[in-house]
Amino acid sequence: MHFELTKEYVEMLQQLIEQKAEKEIRSLFVDLHPADIAEIMDVLSLEEAKYIYLLLGGEKASDVLLEIPEADRRRFLRALPPEVIARQFIEYMDSDDAADIVQDLDDDLQQEVLNEIEDVEQAGDIADLLDYDEESAGGIMAKELVSVNENWTVAKCLREISQQAEDVDEIYYVYVIDDVGILKGILSLKKLILTHTNAKISNIYNSDIKSVPTDTPQEEVAHIIDKYDLVALPVVDHQGRLKGRITVDDVIDIIREEAEKDYQMVSGITGDVEMTDRVWPLTRARIPWLMVGLFGGIMGAQVLGIYETALTKFQGLALFIPLIAAMAGNVGVQSSSIVVQTIAAGGKDIQSTMNKLLKESSVALITALVFSTLIFFYNFITKDNMQLTFTVSVSLFIVILFASLFGTFVPLLLNRLKIDPALATGPFITTTNDILGLIVYMLVGSFFFNLTVF
Amino acid sequence: MHFELTKEYVEMLQQLIEQKAEKEIRSLFVDLHPADIAEIMDVLSLEEAKYIYLLLGGEKASDVLLEIPEADRRRFLRALPPEVIARQFIEYMDSDDAADIVQDLDDDLQQEVLNEIEDVEQAGDIADLLDYDEESAGGIMAKELVSVNENWTVAKCLREISQQAEDVDEIYYVYVIDDVGILKGILSLKKLILTHTNAKISNIYNSDIKSVPTDTPQEEVAHIIDKYDLVALPVVDHQGRLKGRITVDDVIDIIREEAEKDYQMVSGITGDVEMTDRVWPLTRARIPWLMVGLFGGIMGAQVLGIYETALTKFQGLALFIPLIAAMAGNVGVQSSSIVVQTIAAGGKDIQSTMNKLLKESSVALITALVFSTLIFFYNFITKDNMQLTFTVSVSLFIVILFASLFGTFVPLLLNRLKIDPALATGPFITTTNDILGLIVYMLVGSFFFNLTVF
Numbered sequence: 001m002h003f004e005l006t007k008e009y010v011e012m013l014q015q016l017i018e019q020k021a022e023k024e025i026r027s028l029f030v031d032l033h034p035a036d037i038a039e040i041m042d043v044l045s046l047e048e049a050k051y052i053y054l055l056l057g058g059e060k061a062s063d064v065l066l067e068i069p070e071a072d073r074r075r076f077l078r079a080l081p082p083e084v085i086a087r088q089f090i091e092y093m094d095s096d097d098a099a100d101i102v103q104d105l106d107d108d109l110q111q112e113v114l115n116e117i118e119d120v121e122q123a124g125d126i127a128d129l130l131d132y133d134e135e136s137a138g139g140i141m142a143k144e145l146v147s148v149n150e151n152w153t154v155a156k157c158l159r160e161i162s163q164q165a166e167d168v169d170e171i172y173y174v175y176v177i178d179d180v181g182i183l184k185g186i187l188s189l190k191k192l193i194l195t196h197t198n199a200k201i202s203n204i205y206n207s208d209i210k211s212v213p214t215d216t217p218q219e220e221v222a223h224i225i226d227k228y229d230l231v232a233l234p235v236v237d238h239q240g241r242l243k244g245r246i247t248v249d250d251v252i253d254i255i256r257e258e259a260e261k262d263y264q265m266v267s268g269i270t271g272d273v274e275m276t277d278r279v280w281p282l283t284r285a286r287i288p289w290l291m292v293g294l295f296g297g298i299m300g301a302q303v304l305g306i307y308e309t310a311l312t313k314f315q316g317l318a319l320f321i322p323l324i325a326a327m328a329g330n331v332g333v334q335s336s337s338i339v340v341q342t343i344a345a346g347g348k349d350i351q352s353t354m355n356k357l358l359k360e361s362s363v364a365l366i367t368a369l370v371f372s373t374l375i376f377f378y379n380f381i382t383k384d385n386m387q388l389t390f391t392v393s394v395s396l397f398i399v400i401l402f403a404s405l406f407g408t409f410v411p412l413l414l415n416r417l418k419i420d421p422a423l424a425t426g427p428f429i430t431t432t433n434d435i436l437g438l439i440v441y442m443l444v445g446s447f448f449f450n451l452t453v454f
Numbered sequence: 455m456h457f458e459l460t461k462e463y464v465e466m467l468q469q470l471i472e473q474k475a476e477k478e479i480r481s482l483f484v485d486l487h488p489a490d491i492a493e494i495m496d497v498l499s500l501e502e503a504k505y506i507y508l509l510l511g512g513e514k515a516s517d518v519l520l521e522i523p524e525a526d527r528r529r530f531l532r533a534l535p536p537e538v539i540a541r542q543f544i545e546y547m548d549s550d551d552a553a554d555i556v557q558d559l560d561d562d563l564q565q566e567v568l569n570e571i572e573d574v575e576q577a578g579d580i581a582d583l584l585d586y587d588e589e590s591a592g593g594i595m596a597k598e599l600v601s602v603n604e605n606w607t608v609a610k611c612l613r614e615i616s617q618q619a620e621d622v623d624e625i626y627y628v629y630v631i632d633d634v635g636i637l638k639g640i641l642s643l644k645k646l647i648l649t650h651t652n653a654k655i656s657n658i659y660n661s662d663i664k665s666v667p668t669d670t671p672q673e674e675v676a677h678i679i680d681k682y683d684l685v686a687l688p689v690v691d692h693q694g695r696l697k698g699r700i701t702v703d704d705v706i707d708i709i710r711e712e713a714e715k716d717y718q719m720v721s722g723i724t725g726d727v728e729m730t731d732r733v734w735p736l737t738r739a740r741i742p743w744l745m746v747g748l749f750g751g752i753m754g755a756q757v758l759g760i761y762e763t764a765l766t767k768f769q770g771l772a773l774f775i776p777l778i779a780a781m782a783g784n785v786g787v788q789s790s791s792i793v794v795q796t797i798a799a800g801g802k803d804i805q806s807t808m809n810k811l812l813k814e815s816s817v818a819l820i821t822a823l824v825f826s827t828l829i830f831f832y833n834f835i836t837k838d839n840m841q842l843t844f845t846v847s848v849s850l851f852i853v854i855l856f857a858s859l860f861g862t863f864v865p866l867l868l869n870r871l872k873i874d875p876a877l878a879t880g881p882f883i884t885t886t887n888d889i890l891g892l893i894v895y896m897l898v899g900s901f902f903f904n905l906t907v908f
Contacts, residue, residue, distance in 0.1 A: 031662070033682060035681045035682055158647055161644075161647060161648075162647070162648045165644055170642065170644070170685070171643070171644045172626065172685070188624065188625075189625070189643040189644065189647065190624070190625045190643065192647070193612060193615060193616070193643065193646070193647065194615075194616045194619065208485070226706050226707075226710070227489045229489075229703035230703075231626070231685055231702065248685065248702050248703075249680075249684075249685075249702075252679075252680050252705075252706060253680075255706065255709060255710065255713075256709065256713070259709075259710070259714075259717070260713075260795065262717060263717055263720065263791065263795060264791075264795075266717065266721050267720050267787050267788060267791030267879065268784055268787060268788050268791075269788055269791060269792065273792060274792070274795065274796040274799060275792055275793060275796040275810055275813075276796065279813060279816045279817055279820070282792070282817045283817045283820045285792075286785075286788050286821060287821065289788070290781065290784055290785065290825060293780050293781055293784045294777070294781065294825055294828060294829065296776075296777075296780060297774065297777025297778075297780055298829075298832060300773075300776035300777060301773040301774050301776070304772060304773040304775075304776070305770075305773055308769075308770070308772075308773065311765075311766075311772050312765075312766045312769075312772075315762075316762070318758060318762075318765050318775070319754075319755040319758040319759055319765075320751065320755050321758075321772070321775045321776060322750075322754035322755070322758070322776070322779045322888060323748070323750075323751025323752065323754060323755060325779060325780065326747050326750060326751055326754075326779065326783070326885075327744065327747055327748065329780070329783075330722055330743060330744060330881075331740075331744065333721050333722060334721060334722050334723055334743065334744075337717070337718075337721030337723060338723065338727060338728070338729055338736070338739075339729060341714065341718075341723075341728065342728040342730065356729055359729075359733060359736070363733055363736045363737045366737045367737060367740060367741065367744065374748060375748065375752075378752060431780075434776060434780060
């Protein structure tokens with residue numbers, strides 16, 4: 001039942017492509033789901049993939065095109081003339097998918113492709129969708145939906161559905177509108193089937209529904225669909241007129257993308273890469289963070305350089321540099337990640353920033369106490385060096401406290417400024433915490449080692 | 455349209471609870487979605503929440519209970535007698551939700567609750583579901599679905615649906631089975647509406663469908679629903695008999711949970727915490743990773759202790775300790791995160807482990823060359839110390855190479871051993887890389903500083 005991509009399969013297919021064995025390839029693909037074909041495309045060369053696309057043609061090729069990674073799609077479409085893009089691909093797509101594809105084209109090509117679309121209504125729908133912000137409800141909705149007037153009967157409604165339904169792949173709900181197009185409610189197909197055909201729609205529809213205006217950010221759309229377990233969410237304009245619908249499969253992609261973006265940020269990867277990518281994209285994705293890390297390391301060397309005489313003079317001081325730096329980094333990442341995760345979960349939040357920082361202070365205080373006590377006893381027992389014992393403990397205490405508050409405050413501030421708070425889980429905070437940790441350590445060390453009471 | 459939880463609202467509600475103003479509270483909640491009420495419950499005390507649950511009762515209270523966090527639910531249910539759990543909550547739930555709730559109860563309570571359920575069929579369904587692994591398709595499916603026999607006509611089918619549909623909230627597809635219950639295909643309601651009532655089901659259903667056996671891991675279920683953009687996926691036993699269905703809303707939760715687990719691992723947080731949690735859970739979630747970090751720091755101090763004379767004798771050697779340790783940690787996290795993300799994305803993968811390690815070697819080689827060259831020139835220009843310049847460059851080169859391969863190999867190995875590869879993004883790898891980085895640095899340093907050619 002499930003398709004399993006194997007090395008043998010790919011080799012066999014490549015041989016067939018080389019032999020231009022059209023019939024065999026077509027019969028190979030006839031029962032495959034577009035998502036499976038997309039996986040095959042991923043391991044073929046651009047030339048081989050192009051051959052397959054043009055061979056499949058029409059609906060199937062368009063579906064496959066929608067399943068492959070954006071970058072590959074862009075590369076492929078760039079090589080095609082506008083009329084081929086319009087007539088062999090765009091015309092087979094739903095308006096939301098078509099708009100995504102057109103959006104991705106160069107500006108001058110966009111107009112040319114729109115002009116080549118033969119179905120005027122479809123071209124108009126796509127042009128409408130292009131006007132919305134790509135990451136808003138308007139930008140991700142599809143215009144294809146089934147709507148019925150509240151004054152109709154069930155019988156008229158069923159007739160109407162059979163006409164409208166041709167354009168719509170799956171009907172989950174029928175939307176009920178009034179004479180001027182304002183969304184009044186929804187009607188499930190189940191209800192339609194179970195109700196007498198003479199009944200009036202206005203008496204049976206469900207008016208207690210969720211909808212969003214076109215300018216709702218896509219993260220909020222995803223949050224609403226997830227929270228209320230919806231399969232589709234209607235989108236309305238600011239007069240409340242029905243404009244489109246967003247389906248749950250689009251939302252899954254958004255949720256995945258958001259989660260991946262946050263994950264990449266905290267693990268120091270720039271851009272969406274996978275192991276199957278080539279060497280250069282994989283390398284490029286890793287260099288920026290390491291560059292910040294290298295710069296941080298050089299700054300750290302500068303800080304230590306100022307105290308170099310202390311480092312060589314005061315016995316043992318150098319040994320705990322990695323401990324202080326690592327703890328500062330770890331505590332900072334933990335704090336900022338908790339903030340980012342809380343924001344991403346999208347739960348309502350009635351705590352003030354001051355309350356959050358106060359709570360974080362308590363957490364930081366306990367953590368700092370625990371770890372500075374532990375390291376105090378470790379050094380007290382194993383080292384005969386009270387200056388060092390106090391230096392490490394006191395600076396670890398200060399560093400944990402500071403890194404916690406810094407790690408909490410910065411993402412909250414970024415979020416307030418409408419900047420992605422996940423930035424704060426990345427290299428900048430870690431590196432800043434590392435350096436500040438070293439400064440604290442050196443200052444505290446200089447203080448204790450210059451005291452004469454020991 | 456959307457409910458907005460404010461501090462004022464909560465205070466007003468708490469006052470009403472104190473006054474036991476039942477009527478006002480009921481009217482406050484009558485139009486609220488269970489998911490919104492769950493958010494309110496989250497900020498109320500256990501006592502206040504309990505009062506609301508018992509006031510709401512029945513369907514609504516059950517729906518709210520399903521929306522609150524697991525830990526809160528467990529705490530709440532533990533305080534109730536089995537007959538209340540069964541009759542005021544379980545009986546209003548779908549079989550999959552009911553099974554989740556019962557699963558969570560203590561072993562002896564499970565049986566008691568099942569015995570208290572009055573609907574024998576429902577009790578049987580729940581008991582069936584409890585037999586499946588919680589994280590398999592069988593464990594997350596619901597038994598409620600609408601199925602029709604392939605030999606029926608559309609008319610009989612519609613009649614049958616109106617009978618079966620009472621138990622099922624939403625019908626997305628009707629499942630077509632044969633006389634012995636084997637799943638043959640699906641039928642969309644759209645098709646049913648658009649087809650003549652005399653038509654035979656066997657002539658109109660779609661046999662090209664995805665289904666999974668009951669023992670499919672939930673991650674794979676999520677992957678299939680996501681990949682093929684499904685709204686519901688039927689679950690079959692090993693004879694192919696229809697057993698239940700999994701809906702997309704359950705899958706969104708699984709995707710979110712998986713992403714959160716990986717995110718927590720890489721950011722060093724143990725367990726699912728949010729900023730709104732109390733001080734102690736927040737602290738407890740952070741201590742384990744920091745403990746490993748502290749231990750790593752102590753090991754690092756041991757390593758440096760061995761070379762303490764070198765550190766005090768060789769000028770500048772101590773300054774680059776943070777740089778080496780940070781780069782080792784960062785490179786390791788990057789490598790393992792890419793592996794984890796690739797596995798989580800679940801794409802088919804025809805590369806062998808050897809191929810992956812070879813490719814990672816190329817990436818590591820380029821990265822190592824870039825950064826060791828950069829630091830070479832930095833030190834060459836700013837420091838008049840060739841031993842140090844060579845030591846830092848050469849050890850950075852080795853450390854990047856090693857940390858990359860280690861960071862790639864370990865998660866691949868864990869995955870092969872069926873252990874969650876995300877473990878490798880956590881503290882163990884980072885700490886190990888830190889320590890190994892220091893050892894390399896000290897060995898290379900001893901070598902160059904003892905050379906006499908400079």
